[in-house]
Each structure stands twice: as structure tokens, then as C-alpha cells.
Amino acid sequence: MPNLILSRLTKTFGVTRALRDVSFTVAPGERIALLGHNGAGKSTLMKIVLGLIPFDGGMATVLGAAPGDRAARRQVAYLPENVAFHPALTGLEQIRTYLRLRGEAARDAMGLLDRVGLADAATRRIGTYSKGMRQRVGLAQALIGKPRLLVLDEPTSGLDPVSRRDFYATLDGLAADGASILLSSHALTEVEARTDRIVILSQGAMVANASLAQLRQQAALPIQMQVRARDGAADMVAESLGGARFNGATVNLNFAPDQKLARLTQVTALGALIEDVEVIPPSLEDIYSHFSKQVRP
Amino acid sequence: MNAILAISAAEFRIALRNRWVAIAVAMMALFSLVLTGAGSAPTGILGADRLSVTVASLTSLAVYLVPLVALLMSFDAIAGEVERGTLPLMLTYPLGRVEILLGNFIAHMLTLTLAVAIGYGLAAGVAIWADPRASAGVPAMVRLFWTSLILGAAFVAIGYAISVIARRPGAAAGLAIAIWLVLIVLYDLGLLAAVVTDDGGRFTTEIFPWLLVGNPADAFRLYNLSASDATAAAAGVGAAAHAIPPAYALASILLWPLLGLGLAVLAFRKVTS
Numbered sequence: 393m394p395n396l397i398l399s400r401l402t403k404t405f406g407v408t409r410a411l412r413d414v415s416f417t418v419a420p421g422e423r424i425a426l427l428g429h430n431g432a433g434k435s436t437l438m439k440i441v442l443g444l445i446p447f448d449g450g451m452a453t454v455l456g457a458a459p460g461d462r463a464a465r466r467q468v469a470y471l472p473e474n475v476a477f478h479p480a481l482t483g484l485e486q487i488r489t490y491l492r493l494r495g496e497a498a499r500d501a502m503g504l505l506d507r508v509g510l511a512d513a514a515t516r517r518i519g520t521y522s523k524g525m526r527q528r529v530g531l532a533q534a535l536i537g538k539p540r541l542l543v544l545d546e547p548t549s550g551l552d553p554v555s556r557r558d559f560y561a562t563l564d565g566l567a568a569d570g571a572s573i574l575l576s577s578h579a580l581t582e583v584e585a586r587t588d589r590i591v592i593l594s595q596g597a598m599v600a601n602a603s604l605a606q607l608r609q610q611a612a613l614p615i616q617m618q619v620r621a622r623d624g625a626a627d628m629v630a631e632s633l634g635g636a637r638f639n640g641a642t643v644n645l646n647f648a649p650d651q652k653l654a655r656l657t658q659v660t661a662l663g664a665l666i667e668d669v670e671v672i673p674p675s676l677e678d679i680y681s682h683f684s685k686q687v688r689p
Numbered sequence: 690m691n692a693i694l695a696i697s698a699a700e701f702r703i704a705l706r707n708r709w710v711a712i713a714v715a716m717m718a719l720f721s722l723v724l725t726g727a728g729s730a731p732t733g734i735l736g737a738d739r740l741s742v743t744v745a746s747l748t749s750l751a752v753y754l755v756p757l758v759a760l761l762m763s764f765d766a767i768a769g770e771v772e773r774g775t776l777p778l779m780l781t782y783p784l785g786r787v788e789i790l791l792g793n794f795i796a797h798m799l800t801l802t803l804a805v806a807i808g809y810g811l812a813a814g815v816a817i818w819a820d821p822r823a824s825a826g827v828p829a830m831v832r833l834f835w836t837s838l839i840l841g842a843a844f845v846a847i848g849y850a851i852s853v854i855a856r857r858p859g860a861a862a863g864l865a866i867a868i869w870l871v872l873i874v875l876y877d878l879g880l881l882a883a884v885v886t887d888d889g890g891r892f893t894t895e896i897f898p899w900l901l902v903g904n905p906a907d908a909f910r911l912y913n914l915s916a917s918d919a920t921a922a923a924a925g926v927g928a929a930a931h932a933i934p935p936a937y938a939l940a941s942i943l944l945w946p947l948l949g950l951g952l953a954v955l956a957f958r959k960v961t962s
């Protein structure tokens with residue numbers, strides 16, 4: 393059974409329709425990226441999953457319980473966007489408190505802080521931490537216990553590139569142990585390699601829910617090919633391929649994905665006239681904007 | 690239970706590092722010492738021992754100061770978490786809202802106990818050092834101590850209710866000051882005006898005592914003064930203090946913390962994110 397089931401979830405704030413009929417599930421061990429423009433409804437969806445705000449319609453089941461049920465809260469970890477802590481406490485004191493609140497041994501605190509690279513700053517007050525260091529405290533508390541579902545709202549915001557990589561490696565480990573992960577992000581490239589499925593919200597509606605490869609296929613965006621001609625052959629190449637010349641020796645071609653092989657055959661036929669060929673698939677940004685432009689009425 | 694204690698431990702640390710709390714402790718200590726010094730004059734006249742006189746003065750002081758210090762510590766409890774944005778995360782942990790409030794309560798009561806003990810301890814120390822007969826006043830002092838804590842508990846709890854309802858520290862602070870003014874200052878003035886206008890009528894004899902005992906601060910004053918003749922004599926309110934059975938006054942001050950906590954819990958249940 394999926395760890396998270398959302399079915400026709402709807403939430404309205406006054407006139408703002410923050411979520412409209414959103415349905416998807418997250419299985420154990422699955423890593424889902426929740427994407428969408430600012431205000432698309434990502435944080436709202438997460439708060440509903442945690443039981444922090446009520447919803448107007450549809451259904452949400454978290455580990456077989458209602459959102460916010462104590463049974464669910466025991467096994468769900470949350471990292472809010474813009475996570476904050478009391479500035480007077482040290483990182484160590486804060487994590488010790490969170491450990492005790494989850495019924496875990498407070499002595500594990502140092503190990504957790506070490507895992508997020510905060511061991512050296514552990515005994516300093518959080519008020520003196522940088523943004524990224526506060527974010528790491530937030531990550532450390534989300535790793536407490538053995539959560540079966542992690543809900544992480546822009547977890548890598550404020551993290552440096554190396555910490556991001558370490559963070560995703562940690563997530564991989566948790567997912568391998570069967571935890572479900574639902575994370576939102578605006579950093580598309582890191583999501584690309586590190587998640588199993590992508591859910592895109594657009595103005596509260598779900599416009600995509602599939603793996604990146606499937607989304608690529610569904611979108612059927614044009615593929616770009618750059619053909620570099622040998623000296624003096626550029627015009628001839630451009631003419632025979634029907635592309636636009638660009639940068640002197642390069643010819644640019646755009647075509648639908650199903651034409652890829654035909655086009656390549658054409659290029660190889662030109663043989664000696666060609667110096668190099670580069671095929672550029674649609675970027676993740678292209679795919680993302682293709683889907684997030686779609687809005688249901 | 691472990692969760693409650695975890696919150697208490699964190700909140701107690703925070704309280705000790707909060708300059709408001711330091712100011713509160715200093716204020717208690719300072720006022721207590723000033724009063725002890727000022728209280729030395731009437732000793733001979735009334736024939737009461739020095740500590741009883743001190744207790745009488747401290748009782749008058751505590752009525753104002755203890756609620757103020759209690760509100761000062763508690764008004765920020767929930768509103769501050771909302772403002773900092775730390776509350777949503779806390780609410781996703783597997784603990785109840787009652788436990789969050791109780792955790793805060795233990796920590797703040799501990800802090801208050803510290804402040805009151807330092808203040809009264811200094812005052813009592815001076816009195817006992819200056820007057821060999823002062824041991825006669827020890828029971829009154831002990832009573833003042835624990836009733837002050839219960840009075841404080843009432844206002845800590847009221848402070849939580851304010852904190853939850855106001856949602857923002859600024860609004861909570863304003864509301865706390867307003868409540869303090871009304872319950873501690875204006876309430877008595879109002880009653881006094883009513884009694885004067887009534888001129889010994891039914892209001893004065895039948896309604897007034899209940900209104901008086903219903904206010905936690907007045908109940909606190911009544912209980913401490915009625916329980917000790919020496920103290921009451923020193924305070925010059927012997928007759929008034931005996932009009933209401935001390936048990937009623939005690940019941941009132943014991944009930945108020947429960948009332949305040951109940952209200953805070955009810956309001957807190959309604960808070961979403």
C-alpha cells in the first residue's frame with residue numbers, strides 16, 4: 393500500500409484555488425519531486441499532508457491514517473520552507489529536544505549534526521548560524537528516527553553544491569530502506585538525477601505525474617541538432633539539410649523526436665563535409681515550462 | 690511525559706537566556722529589599738516582629754509584581770513561536786498541544802519560583818538578621834511564598850491564553866498589559882467606587898465579597914492577610930480580611946490556574962498552522 397494517497401484533493405483560500413483535484417500516490421521507497429511556479433500550491437499540499445491546515449475536498453491518507461493523526465505524525469518527518477528555530481538555543485540543544493520529542497535518545501544528537509556537517513558549530517547558538525546552517529539543522533531533525541515518509545519543502549535551498557550532493561546521497565539511503573520522499577524544489581537539474589517521479593502543479597492543478605523519461609516522451613518537444621561543417625562546406629551543408637546557418641561553420645536543425653533517426657541518416661550521408669554532430673535533447677527547463685504552462689480551466 | 694519534560698528543559702534554557710526574565714528577577718529582588726528597608730519603621734509601633742511586617746509589605750508588592758512577571762514570561766509562549774515560524778514544525782511532532790502548553794508551564798513556573806525565591810529570600814534574610822523575634826513570621830513567609838507561586842501560575846496560564854488568542858507577540862504584549870491593568874488596578878478601583886456609591890447597601894454586604902474573592906489577586910491578598918493576624922495587623926486591614934472565609938480565597942487562587950490553562954488549551958486546539 394502506498395505511504396501517501398491523495399485523491400481529488402482541493403483547497404481554497406478565499407478566492408485563491410490553491411489546490412484543485414490533485415490525485416497521486418507515493419509508494420514506499422519512491423522519491424517524488426513536486427515542481428511548480430511560485431504560488432502553485434506545493435507548500436499548501438505539504439501542509440495538508442502534515443495535517444497543519446485542513447482541506448476542503450477530496451481525501452488524503454498518510455501511512456493509513458488521516459493527516460496529522462498522532463500515528464501518522466510518529467512516522468512522518470517534515471522540513472518546512474524557511475525553517476526557523478529559537479535563536480537562543482544551540483544546534484545541539486535543539487536537536488536533543490527534537491530527539492526527545494520523538495522518543496529517541498538525546499545522545500544521538502551529535503551524530504545527527506555530524507551527518508549534516510554541523511558538528512563544529514553544534515554548541516553555538518542557532519542565532520549565530522548562517523542560512524545554510526539553519527537549513528542543515530532542519531535537515532538533521534528530519535532524519536530523526538526512522539521516518540517512513542519525508543515531506544521536504546525546498547530542502548536544498550541555501551545549501552552549497554557539495555552539501556546538496558551529500559543531502560541527496562542521504563535521501564538515496566533512506567529511500568533504499570523503504571522511506572517515501574516527497575520534496576519540492578526549484579532546482580530542476582538536481583531533481584533530474586535524484587528523483588524517481590515528477591509531479592508538476594500549475595495554479596493548484598496537477599499537470600504532470602510521471603518519470604522524467606515519460607514526461608520527455610509525452611511533451612514531444614523538438615530535438616535540436618548542431619552540425620559543424622568542414623571549412624567552406626557550411627553553405628552546402630545548410631542547403632542540403634534545410635537548416636539555418638549559425639556561427640559561421642555550424643548548422644542548426646530542429647525537428648520532432650520521431651524524426652531523429654531520419655535526420656541522423658541524412659547527416660551521415662554528407663560524410664566528409666561534416667566535422668562533428670551534436671544532438672541536444674529538450675532541456676528539463678523546456679519540459680517543465682511545457683507542462684507548467686498547461687492549466688485546466 | 691518525556692515530551693513535556695523535553696519542552697520544559699528547552700524552554701527553561703530559553704527563559705534563563707532571556708533578558709526579560711533577568712529583569713524580572715532583578716525587579717523582584719530590588720523591590721523586596723526596598724520594601725524591607727521601608728518596613729523597618731512601624732515595627733515598634735505595632736508590636737509585630739520584623740518578618741511579619743516584611744510579609745505584609747511583600748504581600749502588597751506581590752499582588753502587583755507577581756502577575757506582571759508571570760505575564761511577562763508567558764505572553765510570548767505561543768505568539769512568539771508563531772512569529773518565528775517555529776510552531777508548524779513543532780505541531781508535526783507526535784505530541785499533543787496540551788503537552789506543549791504543560792511543557793512551557795513547568796519551565797515558566799520553575800523560572801518564576803527562582804525569581805520569587807530570590808526576592809523573598811533576600812527580604813526574609815534581612816528581616817531575620819535584623820530582628821531576633823523574626824522567626825514568629827516564618828509561617829506567614831512560607832505561606833506567602835507558595836501562594837505567590839499559585840498566583841503566578843494563574844497569570845502564567847492567563848498569559849498562555851492571551852498568547853494563543855493574540856497570535857502575534859506585539860498584540861499579546863498589549864493584551865497582557867491590558868489584562869494586568871484591569872485585573873490588578875482597575876478592578877479594585879471599580880469595586881471601591883461601587884462600595885462608596887452603594888454606601889453600605891446590599892451590594893456591599895452581599896455581592897462585593899464575592900466579586901473580591903473572585904479576582905485572583907484580591908483572593909491572594911485576602912488569604913495571606915486573613916491567615917495571619919500579625920500580618921493583617923501590620924497591613925492595617927484586619928477587619929476587611931476577616932469578612933470572607935480564607936478557604937474561599939484559597940479555593941479562588943487554586944482555581945484560577947486551572948481556568949487559565951483550560952482556556953489556553955481550548956484556544957490552542959483551534960489554531961491551525
Ligand SMILES: Nc1ncnc2c1ncn2[C@@H]1O[C@H](COP(=O)(O)OP(=O)(O)OP(=O)(O)O)[C@@H](O)[C@H]1O
Nearest residue numbers: 405408410428429430431432433434435436437473
Ligand atoms: N494562509 C493563506 N491564506 C491565503 N492564501 C494562501 C495561504 N497560504 C497559501 N495561500 C495561497 O495559495 C497559493 C499557493 O501557495 P503555496 O505556498 O502553496 O505555493 P508554493 O507552490 O509553495 O510556492 P513557492 O514556490 O513560492 O513556495 C498561493 O496563491 C498563495 O497565495
Ligand SMILES: [Mg+2]
Nearest residue numbers: 434435436473
Ligand atoms: Mg512553497
